[in-house]
Amino acid sequence: MKLTTLLTSAAMALGLAAGAMAADKTKVGFVFVGPVGDGGWTYEHNQGRLAVEEAHGDKVETVYVENVAEGPDAERVMTQMALEGADLIFTTSFGYMDPTINVAKKFPNVRFEHATGYKTAPNVSTYSARFYEGRAVQGTIAGHMTKSNIVGYIGSFPIPEVVRGINSAYIHAKKVNPDVEFKIIWAFTWFDPAKEADAAKVLIEQGADVILQHTDSTAPQAAAQTAGNVITFGQASDMSEYGPSPRVSSIIDDWAPYYIARTQAVMDGSWESAMTWDGIGAGMVGIGEISDAVPADVKDAALAMKASLADGSYHAFTGPINKQDGSAWLADGETADDGTLAGMNFFVEGIEGDIPQ
Structure with a gap:
């Protein structure tokens, strides 16, 4: 009986420790308009996601959904990511602008980054490149x-x-x-x-x-x-x-440096809403x-x-x-x-x- 109790207590302790470790991770979501294998736009955004994993290691967890149509379906996907504990969500197509703003209002503690748009909020930034x-x-x-x-x-x-x-x-x-x-x-x-x-x-x-x-x-x-x-x-x-x-x-x-930096900002508490538009000089356009x-x-x-x-x-x-x-x-x-x-x-x-x- 005592052995069983000890084993149960140990298992619970391990479970709590694992849960604490998971909670310490910053969860970063990506919403993609095309497939990650498109060879173009979404491929490069996904390369940025992989760069976040490489740069931040076990301090982050990234998730993504590909082939998300612009409109109501995007709002559904963003909402689900937020409900599942995302701390930061990158929405990577112009047509995600209003869905991003709508979902951000419902989740004020989640940070959102919208690509190529122009609408911001206290928890929404925009970013684009001078293509x-x-x-x-x-x-x-x-x-x-x-x-x-x-x-x-x-x-x-x-x-x-x-x-x-x-x-x-x-x-x-x-x-x-x-x-x-x-x-x-x-x-x-x-x-x-x-x-x-x-x-x-x-x-x-x-x-x-x-x-x-x-x-x-x-x-x-x-x-x-x-x-x-x-x-x-x-x-x-x-x-x-x-x-x-x-x-x-x-x-x-080249989205990788931006994604790495913005994830770090969420991790260290320095994230603020901003509008970023960089070009060849900054390396965002190659x-x-x-x-x-x-x-x-x-x-x-x-x-x-x-x-x-x-x-x-x-x-x-x-x-x-x-x-x-x-x-x-x-x-x-x-x-x-x-x-x-x-x-x-x-x-x-x-x-x-x-x-x-």
């Missing part, structure tokens, strides 16, 4: 390398982030090639390989020999590879498996290796553009720039302010077509 800086580099390469003078662009959704990217790529392609023309197809999805492949094929049929994308799969790379004589750029991740051609470079989103399919002089021009953006000596939106309707936007030498960029809802002069409403 448009990477588009300036891509546009420089595209303008030099197109032979047909037609650049195809696969847009995801007509939100400011995507519009900024199109404008930046066009401005910088036009600077090096006054004859360049952009053709834009809106896919109205972040991740749908079939739709993305179809969009790439249509653009190629329309004469595009350069394809840029703001969608997350590698399907446009594969379509270009099949077509031949078409170059592409990796989106969000390096997509280097398609190098040296058609993929000639890429924009790489430029993937420029392949040997790009001529040396074009590569040099692209790297010079990257360096000037990184050190702040050049801004991707520097006037003179007019809006699509011909009205003046930026005077010679004037640079765009962050407020205008954050809400950008217009094309620059020279881009044809309307932004869908």
